[in-house]
Amino acid sequence: MSPVDETFDFIAPGTPFVTAIQQFAETRPDQIVLTDFDGSITRSELESRTNRLARTYAALGVEADDFVTIGLPNGIPFVEAMIATWKLGATPQPVSFRLPSRELRAIVDVAHPALVVGLAAEGTVPSLPVGFEPDSSLSDEPLPLVVSKCWKAPTSGGSTGTPKVIASTQPAIVDVLVPLMPLLKMRQGGVKLTATPLAHNAGVMFTTAPLITGGSVVIMPKFDPAATLSLIGKYHVDWTCQVPTMLHRIAKLPAEMRERADLSSLDAIACGGAMLPQWLKEFWVDWVGADRMVEFYSSTETQCIVIADGNDWMSHPGSVGELKIGEIQIRDDDGKALPDGEIGELWVRRGPGAPATYAYHGSTPHPDADGWETAGDVGWMEGRRLYLADRKADMVVIGGANVYPAEVEAALEEHPYVLSSCVVGIPDEEYGNVLHAVVQTSAPLTDDELVAHLHERLIPYKIPRTFSRSTEPVRDDAGKVRRSLVRDDAIATLAKVSVP
Numbered sequence: 001m002s003p004v005d006e007t008f009d010f011i012a013p014g015t016p017f018v019t020a021i022q023q024f025a026e027t028r029p030d031q032i033v034l035t036d037f038d039g040s041i042t043r044s045e046l047e048s049r050t051n052r053l054a055r056t057y058a059a060l061g062v063e064a065d066d067f068v069t070i071g072l073p074n075g076i077p078f079v080e081a082m083i084a085t086w087k088l089g090a091t092p093q094p095v096s097f098r099l100p101s102r103e104l105r106a107i108v109d110v111a112h113p114a115l116v117v118g119l120a121a122e123g124t125v126p127s128l129p130v131g132f133e134p135d136s137s138l139s140d141e142p143l144p145l146v147v148s149k150c151w152k153a154p155t156s157g158g159s160t161g162t163p164k165v166i167a168s169t170q171p172a173i174v175d176v177l178v179p180l181m182p183l184l185k186m187r188q189g190g191v192k193l194t195a196t197p198l199a200h201n202a203g204v205m206f207t208t209a210p211l212i213t214g215g216s217v218v219i220m221p222k223f224d225p226a227a228t229l230s231l232i233g234k235y236h237v238d239w240t241c242q243v244p245t246m247l248h249r250i251a252k253l254p255a256e257m258r259e260r261a262d263l264s265s266l267d268a269i270a271c272g273g274a275m276l277p278q279w280l281k282e283f284w285v286d287w288v289g290a291d292r293m294v295e296f297y298s299s300t301e302t303q304c305i306v307i308a309d310g311n312d313w314m315s316h317p318g319s320v321g322e323l324k325i326g327e328i329q330i331r332d333d334d335g336k337a338l339p340d341g342e343i344g345e346l347w348v349r350r351g352p353g354a355p356a357t358y359a360y361h362g363s364t365p366h367p368d369a370d371g372w373e374t375a376g377d378v379g380w381m382e383g384r385r386l387y388l389a390d391r392k393a394d395m396v397v398i399g400g401a402n403v404y405p406a407e408v409e410a411a412l413e414e415h416p417y418v419l420s421s422c423v424v425g426i427p428d429e430e431y432g433n434v435l436h437a438v439v440q441t442s443a444p445l446t447d448d449e450l451v452a453h454l455h456e457r458l459i460p461y462k463i464p465r466t467f468s469r470s471t472e473p474v475r476d477d478a479g480k481v482r483r484s485l486v487r488d489d490a491i492a493t494l495a496k497v498s499v500p
Contacts, residue, residue: 020211021083025044067153069116069119072198082208148171185270196478201300223249241271280410281313285310292310304327304328322386323384331345398428403462423436
């Protein structure tokens with residue numbers, strides 16, 4: 001199925017991002033377009049500031065088709081850096097502002113950016129610090145129109161941390177995002193809340209969409225569950241994207257705090273980026289209603305998109321939705337296609353003979369002869385409906401049985417005191433592997449109490465043998481965790497404990 005046709009109420013199809021932003025600055029100059037914890041700016045201010053910033057970038061050597069690596073904290077300056085980059089026909093290449101220098105070097109070696117913003121680059125690559133302001137004497141008039149051939153290039157390191165830049169093959173025109181908006185229940189105009197990191201794909205996409213369709217965006221510097229509810233009520237937010245970790249942390253807030261929250265303005269809460277446990281889906285449907293929930297499954301490469309709403313959750317428990325864009329095939333370990341209902345590895349493609357949706361820098365895709373690529377996930381199909389088990393790389397084999405950590409983590413996080421968790425396999429002489437769980441709790445919990453809780457939900461071999469505690473969230477604001485590091489830490493810690 002192709003993206004649905006969408007009526008562009010405010011802007012013509014084919015319009016470049018920068019033209020749309022400029023037109024809104026002319027027709028709605030006083031509209032508040034961006035708000036963060038440091039203040040707000042209007043449409044006209046955004047246009048003027050990004051014109052001067054683009055001229056600064058150009059003076060430092062940025063040209064069309066270049067990458068600009070942006071490592072700024074969540075906030076208005078990050079968005080301004082993206083827009084200034086588009087105005088030169090270049091490509092925003094977002095990274096975490098917490099990126100260590102070693103990892104930044106690796107990304108620079110892969111992406112070869114013309115400029116690094118927010119982080120100190122080494123060698124000959126120019127960089128601008130956090131808080132940089134362009135010279136006020138620079139012209140704020142529109143620049144000559146140049147359309148970026150590649151509208152974004154986020155990074156993905158997976159569980160290994162090896163950098164890989166995933167550059168879109170789509171240009172910076174409104175058609176890239178507007179057809180997706182109704183599928184995700186995002187209307188044009190209104191106020192959107194960005195709670196996910198702008199360094200990640202979802203943050204870039206769902207902050208850009210309202211900018212080019214007449215909406216406003218409230219940007220959180222860092223996710224906080226209570227602040228999220230407060231901001232939705234204060235700014236009358238109508239749409240927000242939350243990863244499962246965020247939905248879980250909001251659900252664990254005191255009931256009286258949730259009951260006081262004003263969510264009346266919300267059209268929808270979208271969720272993606274990781275598996276969402278069924279118990280958590282049911283919690284949110286009970287709280288805000290099935291019609292205001294939407295889940296999506298995709299990847300930065302966007303070969304396929306699967307979408308469900310709360311009604312799908314309840315009528316098809318465990319499903320992540322129906323395939324809307326692209327194709328999915330389930331295969332066994334020998335590469336043989338499996339029938340509906342049988343679990344295997346997901347292989348995806350946009351369609352037979354369809355042009356590539358991405359290009360890697362720092363890695364090489366490995367499609368088969370028919371254009372199928374592995375998605376790295378395990379699951380099964382029922383018709384066009386997808387059910388996920390876990391990431392293939394995360395699966396742990398215990399005594400010959402496959403165990404998916406996501407299932408164990410979902411069971412752990414049903415406990416009212418467990419705020420976040422990560423389950424990994426560690427070597428065992430008898431079973432090959434056993435499970436170890438790292439948990440963050442809101443109150444003391446003994447190992448025996450955790451085991452008793454899990455015994456009500458899982459068969460014995462899926463219950464972790466050992467536990468450790470974390471005082472900080474186990475996952476980052478994007479819901480990601482590096483399991484390889486967690487596993488290495490667990491093995492090292494348990495080895496010390498076992499020494500007499």
